[in-house]
Amino acid sequence: MTRMPAPMARTGTGGTGPSLGQLLTEIAGPLIDVLCTTPGGLAEPVRRPHIWDACDGDASSFGDLRAGDLVLAVGLVPASPQLSRLLAAARDAAVAAVAIRGLVNLAWVRTEAERLGVTVLVVPRELAWDQVHARVRTVAAIWPGGVGSVGSTSSDLYAVANTAAAALGGPVEIDDAALNLLAFSNLPGEIDELRTRSILTRIPPGDFLTWLRESGTAARLRRATEPLRIGPPGSRPRLVIPVRAGIDVLGYVWVAEGDEPFGERHHHVLAEVARVVSAHLVREGTTEDRDHRRRGELLVAALEGNADISVLAARLDMRPDISFDLVGFRARTCWPDPTVDPFYVRKQLELRREFATRPGATAVVVGGQVYAALPGCDRGSDDLGALAEETITLIGNQLGCELVAAINCTPHPVPGLFDARLEVDRALKLLAADPDRAMATCAELRPRATLALLRELAQSRxxxxxxxxxxxxxxxxxxxxxxxxxxxxxxxxxxxxxxxxxxxxxxxxxxxxxxxxxxxxxxxxxxxxxxxxxxxxxxxxxxxxxxxxxxxxxxxxxxxxxx
Incomplete structure (x- = not known):
């Protein structure tokens, strides 16, 4: 197998790359399973993806492994002698992790990896190896400073712009949907008047905006789904791509042509940068305040069963004894882009009327599924049914993704949110397997859910x-x-x-x-x-x-x- 090109150079970030845990969250957290990990293994920095092909897997190939590699074991059959040798070489090279396909005998793989002290990931079939490689390479290359969410949104975007500029060979700007400047690269190099004026005023010059509108370029750009080459009068050519979440345009990424003329490589790299910027803007939000993020984090902790109830109640500014209704959403099959789409659904939920009329309502993403927790009210399941039905229709129209929704309209206090989530998850699983139904309450599905639980028990007994x-x-x-x-x-x-x-x-x-x-x-x-x-x-x-x-x-x- 031909090896993929080396990752984009890191310039100006001073970091060592995302941790393994941060990387998994960015690229496809719910899809890639952690089979086993060493103590602190998810905190290990990932510096690059490395393809190791079993067809070329002689002893000399192990010498290519480096500390911080995420090794993609292509063509490897678990329980083969090659796997033992690869894991031993991975331990000696101090790689971050080894990723395999989960075909057979994962128990043996886990035992061998734990014996050697190597973190092993299992990649599902729906994620192609080249897709995993591209995503890891992009995230590792443009990770802001290697510190994840420590910096502010704007400083993170500046780091993204700098690293993208180094990879593309030209100055980069990141704008919001209204063309207000969010971040720009500051690497040495030639700049033209258009870039200078945009940076000084934080918006493009009026004559450039007029040209965009009258030439029809603005309309073409809004409709574009891949990089578009434009030639502003009196300025260097630009390559620009909208940053999208669903059909919504969140912003734009621009790169001015440098010494190397634009080619297919620039289109590919710019598309990858736009995808990462989209994930960043959707996940963090350019205007989302810190308290709102903390409220979501604390709700996630409650849904996972490890929340400090008093802290959660204080952050949500409500009585500790208040109860919540819970609505869960998942893709019937799989998300078109699992790093962006669930967070887009969360954003759309937060814009709903039900969130405005129920103070303390919060939407979060946990395990690739979206949950809306709303303080209980008299309208009960009718109100939640409308929320679920309209969200399913909206996301189907905008993302082309078929959602299913399960409603737990029995009010649960904060300590009961974990149990409420388990009920919702069982209902979502049943709905995903029922092509004739997209929405139901947990009460409606309780007989089937009970039977499913008993069926699981019978499989083990x-x-x-x-x-x-x-x-x-x-x-x-x-x-x-x-x-x-x-x-x-x-x-x-x-x-x-x-x-x-x-x-x-x-x-x-x-x-x-x-x-x-x-x-x-x-x-x-x-x-x-x-x-x-x-x-x-x-x-x-x-x-x-x-x-x-x-x-x-x-x-x-x-x-x-x-x-």
Whole structure:
């Protein structure tokens, strides 16, 4: 495999790169799993991504590993001897982490990595290796000072502009949506009058704005989804790209042409810079005050079950005994851009009327899902239903992303927010798997959620499924009978023989015969309410894994069941 180009040079930041934990948050935190980590491993700085190809994985390839590398183990099969050798070399080189594909035997990988003291990440199939490489390279290159959120928003953007300018070979400016200057690079180099006047006044000159409007460039720029080359009169050519979140334009990134003429490389790098600036602006907000951020951080702590209740109540400026309704959102499949889209949904929620009329309402992103916690009110589920439905429609139209929403409208005090989130998460998982439904309350889904919980328990304790039903499944499989379908119809009709026979297209006497044969073959006594309950529950837990599912119900009227 051809190695990717080296990362953009760091200039003017003086930092060592983001920590591994910060990097994961920026590039795809909810998607990339941490299989195991050393003490303090998530605090290790990441300096560059490094592709290690198993096809070229001889001993000499380990010499390319460097301290601070995030090693992308391409083509590697877990539990292979190569993995052991790679992990040992990674330990010796003091790399930040090794990323693998989670195919098989992750328990062995974890044991080996813990023995050697190496942090291992698991990358899902939906993230291509080159996509991971590009994102790591960009974040590591433009990370402001290597200190994450310590600096202010404006100083962070200046660091981004400086590093982007070094990579692009020309001066860079970052504007907001109204073309007000947010940050600019200050590296040595030639500057023209347009850049000078923009920096001095913090807005572009009037004649330049007039040219943008009258030439149609402004309209083209607002519609652009990739870098656009423009030639302002009397100035050096520019490459500019809108910074977007969904369909909204948050700002623009400009670069003036330097000694190297614009080419495909400049387009690619500028697009990556715009994506990182977008993530930064959406996550931090150029006007979001510190108290609002802290309120969100404290709510995240409450949802994760480790909040200091008194501190949270004080920050939210409300009584400690106040209760919250909780609404959760997730993508039905996956976010188009997991580093930006969930935060865009959060922003849209905060603009909603419900947030204005419920003081203390807060929206946060946790684990790739969006949660809105709103102090309880008399309107209850109707108000929250409107919030969820309109948000689903808005995001579908703007991002082309199908959302599902679960509403927990039972008011929970702050200590109960963790449990409320667990209920919402179970409901979201069920909704994501149901193509016919996008929104529901936790109460509406409670029977299905309970069944899902029991199904998870049965997977870890298979003895819960032992008994006559398993014997009957085996009989159906070997004798080509339909006893399981018969039981399903019988249970689904609340033991109504007439209705069950109609569903099965058999005579009532045929159905009676089948039920007698079931008792003879496996000992299931349907007249015993406890046995009947357990049998039906086991069938529900088995779902489509048992033979004789809904598609097998419709046997022909004259079909008889062999014994």
């Amino acid at each position: 298979p003895q819960l499924l032992a008994g006559p039903i398993q014997k009957l499944i085996e009989i159906d499989r070997t004798r080509k009978t339909d006893y399981i379908a018969t039981l399903r119809a019988y249970f689904d009709t609340a033991s109504d023989l007439t209705e069950a026979a109609r569903i099965l297209f058999v005579h009532r006497n045929t159905l009676r015969y089948r039920l007698r044969r079931i008792r003879e073959l496996c000992g299931l006594d349907l007249s015993d309410p406890v046995e009947r309950l357990i049998a039906e529950l086991q069938l529900r837990l088995l779902g489509g894994t048992a033979s004789g599912t809904a598609g097998a119900w419709a046997t022909s009227p004259d079909q008889r069941v062999s014994s």
